[in-house]
Amino acid sequence: xxxxxxxxxxxxxxxxxxxxxxxxxxxxxxxxxxxxxxxxxxxxxxxxxxxxxxxxxxxxxxxxxxxxxxxxxxxxxxxxxxxxxxxxxxxxxxxxxxxxxxxxxxxxxxxxxxxxxxxxxxxxxxxxxxxxxxxxxxxxxxxxxxxxxxxxxxxxxxxxxxxxxxxxxxxxxxxxxxxxxxxxxxxxxxxxxxxxxxxxxxxxxxxxxxxxxxxxxxxxxxxxxxxxxxxxxxxxxxxxxxxxxxxxxxxxxxxxxxxxxxxxxxxxxxxxxxxxxxxxxxxxxxxxxxxxxxxx
Amino acid sequence: xxxxxxxxxxxxxxxxxxxxxxxxxxxxxxxxxxxxxxxxxxxxxxxxxxxxxxxxxxxxxxxxxxxxxxxxxxxxxxxxxxxxxxxxxxxxxxxxxxxxxxxxxxxxxxxxxxxxxxxxxxxxxxxxxxxxxxxxxxxxxxxxxxxxxxxxxxxxxxxxxxxxxxxxxxxxxxxxxxxxxxxxxxxxxxxxxxxxxxxxxxxxxxxxxxxxxxxxxxxxxxxxxxxxxxxxxxxxxxxxxxxxxxxxxxxxxxxxxxxxxxxxxxxxxxxxxxxxxxxxxxxxxxxxxxxxxxxxxxxxxxxxxxxxxxxxx
Amino acid sequence: xxxxxxxxxxxxxxxxxxxxxxxxxxxxxxxxxxxxxxxxxxxxxxxxxxxxxxxxxxxxxxxxxxxxxxxxxxxxxxxxxxxxxxxxxxxxxxxxxxxxxxxxxxxxxxxxxxxxxxxxxxxxxxxxxxxxxxxxxxxxxxxxxxxxxxxxxxxxxxxxxxxxxxxxxxxxxxxxxxxxxxxxxxxxxxxxxxxxxxxxxxxxxxxxxxxxxxxxxxxxxxxxxxxxxxxxxxxxxxxxxxxxxxxxxxxxxxxxxxxxxxxxxxxxxxxxxxxxxxxxxxxxxxxxxxxxxxxxxxxxxxxxxxxxxxxxxxxxxxxxxxxxxxxxxxxxxxxxx
Numbered sequence: 036x037x038x039x040x041x042x043x044x045x046x047x048x049x050x051x052x053x054x055x056x057x058x059x060x061x062x063x064x065x066x067x068x069x070x071x072x073x074x075x076x077x078x079x080x081x082x083x084x085x086x087x088x089x090x091x092x093x094x095x096x097x098x099x100x101x102x103x104x105x106x107x108x109x110x111x112x113x114x115x116x117x118x119x120x121x122x123x124x125x126x127x128x129x130x131x132x133x134x135x136x137x138x139x140x141x142x143x144x145x146x147x148x149x150x151x152x153x154x155x156x157x158x159x160x161x162x163x164x165x166x167x168x169x170x171x172x173x174x175x176x177x178x179x180x181x182x183x184x185x186x187x188x189x190x191x192x193x194x195x196x197x198x199x200x201x202x203x204x205x206x207x208x209x210x211x212x213x214x215x216x217x218x219x220x221x222x223x224x225x226x227x228x229x230x231x232x233x234x235x236x237x238x239x240x241x242x243x244x245x246x247x248x249x250x251x252x253x254x255x256x257x258x259x260x261x262x263x264x265x266x267x268x269x270x271x272x273x274x275x276x277x278x279x280x281x282x283x284x285x286x287x288x289x290x291x292x293x294x295x296x297x298x299x300x301x302x303x304x305x306x307x308x309x310x311x312x313x314x315x316x317x318x319x320x321x322x323x324x325x326x327x328x329x330x331x
Numbered sequence: 332x333x334x335x336x337x338x339x340x341x342x343x344x345x346x347x348x349x350x351x352x353x354x355x356x357x358x359x360x361x362x363x364x365x366x367x368x369x370x371x372x373x374x375x376x377x378x379x380x381x382x383x384x385x386x387x388x389x390x391x392x393x394x395x396x397x398x399x400x401x402x403x404x405x406x407x408x409x410x411x412x413x414x415x416x417x418x419x420x421x422x423x424x425x426x427x428x429x430x431x432x433x434x435x436x437x438x439x440x441x442x443x444x445x446x447x448x449x450x451x452x453x454x455x456x457x458x459x460x461x462x463x464x465x466x467x468x469x470x471x472x473x474x475x476x477x478x479x480x481x482x483x484x485x486x487x488x489x490x491x492x493x494x495x496x497x498x499x500x501x502x503x504x505x506x507x508x509x510x511x512x513x514x515x516x517x518x519x520x521x522x523x524x525x526x527x528x529x530x531x532x533x534x535x536x537x538x539x540x541x542x543x544x545x546x547x548x549x550x551x552x553x554x555x556x557x558x559x560x561x562x563x564x565x566x567x568x569x570x571x572x573x574x575x576x577x578x579x580x581x582x583x584x585x586x587x588x589x590x591x592x593x594x595x596x597x598x599x600x601x602x603x604x605x606x607x608x609x610x611x612x613x614x615x616x617x618x619x620x621x622x623x624x625x626x627x628x629x630x631x632x633x634x635x636x637x638x639x640x641x642x643x644x
Numbered sequence: 645x646x647x648x649x650x651x652x653x654x655x656x657x658x659x660x661x662x663x664x665x666x667x668x669x670x671x672x673x674x675x676x677x678x679x680x681x682x683x684x685x686x687x688x689x690x691x692x693x694x695x696x697x698x699x700x701x702x703x704x705x706x707x708x709x710x711x712x713x714x715x716x717x718x719x720x721x722x723x724x725x726x727x728x729x730x731x732x733x734x735x736x737x738x739x740x741x742x743x744x745x746x747x748x749x750x751x752x753x754x755x756x757x758x759x760x761x762x763x764x765x766x767x768x769x770x771x772x773x774x775x776x777x778x779x780x781x782x783x784x785x786x787x788x789x790x791x792x793x794x795x796x797x798x799x800x801x802x803x804x805x806x807x808x809x810x811x812x813x814x815x816x817x818x819x820x821x822x823x824x825x826x827x828x829x830x831x832x833x834x835x836x837x838x839x840x841x842x843x844x845x846x847x848x849x850x851x852x853x854x855x856x857x858x859x860x861x862x863x864x865x866x867x868x869x870x871x872x873x874x875x876x877x878x879x880x881x882x883x884x885x886x887x888x889x890x891x892x893x894x895x896x897x898x899x900x901x902x903x904x905x906x907x908x909x910x911x912x913x914x915x916x917x918x919x920x921x922x923x924x925x926x927x928x929x930x931x932x933x934x935x936x937x938x939x940x941x942x943x944x945x946x947x948x949x950x951x952x953x954x955x956x957x958x959x960x961x962x963x964x965x966x967x968x969x970x971x972x973x974x975x976x977x978x979x980x981x
Contacts, residue, residue: 267475
């Protein structure tokens, strides 16, 4: 019996292509999470961009007769204490959350990556100081840092973006610095030096592209964290000031009417959850795609 | 062991100093005149000058810095601008509630997260594994106030299993536990997510290690191989994660306290923000910083318990 | 050792083999398909006897060992056919609980990597005592006492003070001694040693091999030694089995094997081995590489590298005895038709 089994196995054509490691794309799509995440995020961005056209009402339009109405045909998500349409406010709120979150994350990535690469590339005393500062800042949870900064600076959209960006910087400094140090050990940086390339050119044309993978993965996860911080601060009362509709702000207003109008809190909460899950799916999917060793 | 503890405490001093300096600088870069922010722009110059003196803002910045450090070294956090009560007394009054909540969340996180991660790794791609992945995605995604509100609506408003407002200053232990349950579950969910994730990936790695094969070659039952041989090694990253996210937990405890209307540091922070009580805010930041540094030290000390290699180093 | 070999041969007829493997075929899964990584392997090891399993990495020798132990990684490896008997117990017919009761009790195993094979967070004394608690029902205290005796048996200096020490406090050679103590804790009948000295320094290698030989004589162990080192084979083995691509290609008493290596692969292996009686430039590496399992040729698996290849090699040769030497068997159409 065993001989027969051996013969069939040996006689079969060699599936050498199937034996090769699956491509990054295959690894990413195997779970399906990345695709779902990307579609969800794209839909959210679209909703935010098209808010003026797809929101059924003006988000700030008050209607004293239609106060605290439950979800119904005219107002799918109900109305708030001022008679404003919750669906329209949630749609417009997507603009604030996505805008603040992405601008702050991009700024954090930009500053953090540049500082990290330069610090790692040159080393020395400045590098030591930056590393020490990074370690201390990182030991503080993002939420507390953001809260302190906004409390100190005052709640405006600019300060909000600034505060959230600042909380993101140390994480990217650490990643960029670490990758740069690892990159410096490799021969091609020496080769570039031998060819007489300037430090600037080596850092940004040769080192930067090599660490982009990691930065992009972290970026998507930090975007989720940034939006989380934004909505949390808005909930505490440190967000973009009213009457601008923000998810955290709608929940904050709805919280006072939690007992008799729970939909005020539920719908923006679900919106936040959707964005969080979508971004985490994208981040995890990208990580699995770029790092074959990462556990699934 | 004592030497190890002392060494670790000494190492924490520079970090502590840097954090305190950061707090000092942060609170003093407030744009605008702090006395106007506190008293409003209608306040008389005399009242503003009095406040300035009371806060010590009339002194040179380095003197302020020195006094700030000396005060904290003595355990004095200053006095509230609004109530003029000692801040340390206010903090001491609510700190037990925050600690109670955080510890309960840690307990939930470890008691659920570790077994969930172990079983998920053991039966990879099975039902438990799938469940564990959903739980950790949820825990990592949900902002604490969102999950808190949803829990509140479901279990307190709709099902009425738990009180909407947590009455904590009761002598009845059952009532107190009932009030603690929802907030602790809310905060615990975050810890469950982190702990499950790191336990699962740690176990996946550990189960393929040579020493696990040795344990199986000894004829140990699967139960001992998994829970004694593999898990013991995974406890090291688990402790790291718990220590690392203790800070995150403290941050989310603040939100949980607000949502469930529990006394604690969180509500104190909101009070300080609403009343523009910068002295109180500074004191609270210092306390939070101390808590995080302390958590880091405790994490390092726990290493000594779970990893014999640490003591030798 | 040769005196022992003679003794073993005498007992062989009377006593059933401590370890018997018949027609073992083990498959592993590559990209969703199962391939024969060990095919139709059979042998016996008696008490006081050492059988050396020789071959390049990937030839199936370690898989054979894991099959015997019942330690094939689930989902990746499986026994497709064959019977394995340890101390008269049929391991292939037993369920997992039955195999578990045998492992560490009547059959022990030593692994290649002493640096990673011990659990870094448990004291070594406890790791030795564990099997005794599990199989012999000893109390922790009794087991610890016995563990101390075992550490002394494997000649770990100052064993009393090192009972509660952790693996990182031991050198590689000392760790391998601990591994031996673990494998021998319950006085098994069979010991599988998978490259037990490969990771060690040469001087330590000799010490550990001497210790193993000594313990074998004392306990009357049947030893299955897995190695790629023919020098080790020459010094400790009674019989040799050469594997290539999952097939046993030659099986012979050690003297006959070194006196007259017959399979072309065995010849090549010996030619590639450095020896003091030959200049080092006479070393002849084997051309080509072992094909990966999905690319294995049908018939004789060595044909892709064999200088003697004939047409008939497309058909799998049987393991034939050489004329006049029934103990010396070779799987080759050219050399043993």
